[in-house]
Amino acid sequence: MQLDSFFPYRLAVASEAFSRKLTEVYQREFGLSREEWRLLFLLANAKCLTSLELTQRTTLDKVQVSRAAQKLDDKGLITRAISEEDRRIRVYHCTPEGHRQFETLLPQVEARAQGMLNSMSAEDRAALDRGVTALLKAATET
Amino acid sequence: MQLDSFFPYRLAVASEAFSRKLTEVYQREFGLSREEWRLLFLLANAKCLTSLELTQRTTLDKVQVSRAAQKLDDKGLITRAISEEDRRIRVYHCTPEGHRQFETLLPQVEARAQGMLNSMSAEDRAALDRGVTALLKAATET
């Protein structure tokens, strides 16, 4: 058994290399961390979301959401209102500037991802998509 | 576009969840970091390797190799000799105890990985393996 034929190792290296190339785009362009990018992604595609909903829809816990949301607020990309129904809860909205940055950034991130994926054959891409979908289920449910 | 249908996000979440479950095994059992586990893996399967070879066969740089190797040495799992040809170079060997721990640990890590992979269909597993192989090439060469 060699390390580079050990499946878990190959998965980790492939995934990290892929992720790294995308991170470069939103970090270089707008100085967003991956957590900030994920929250902006969710908020740009929803009318409004609470902290609770953000933790449920990401792998982030409440501390990570709180900190990433603060930074996005500082940058003027989202707003953090206090809920009228329950004053403990925050309700987040994406600002017009947040939408603008997201709309600029998403195509660049997608282009970078497609640049890598398009160097693969259509069959390999289909296999990857199918395999990742199955793995996601297996690794988060098992 | 929703976050949970965005391929890069699904890949990252799946890969991290999978990796996390394996990390638990070698961290809980022997207190090894992922870097230490990878070096031990390489050294247990080779007669001897230099630092240079270790950096070439992993994603680790010389600083990471140096630190992980020191820790493995402290634990008595490897030895770090000075090369006779070039006294700047270190030559690493796996100790009998290192081999013993690796032989104990590898089946446990593999069982944990197989536990997840076996919950997938054979077709999904084949697709995952094929897709990851292609992605590894695409993400590290593109």
Next chain:
DNA sequence: TATTGTTATACTCTATAACTATA
């Protein structure tokens, strides 16, 4: 008393630069 969000703390990882010893 329990929950939400925040702050505090410590620990690990990562990246880079500076240092040493050898060549």
Next chain:
DNA sequence: TATAGTTATAGAGTATAACAATA
């Protein structure tokens, strides 16, 4: 002078606990 390995430092990411405000 260049290279291998080490040490130092700062920054980012992760995990946990404690806290204030609200329910």
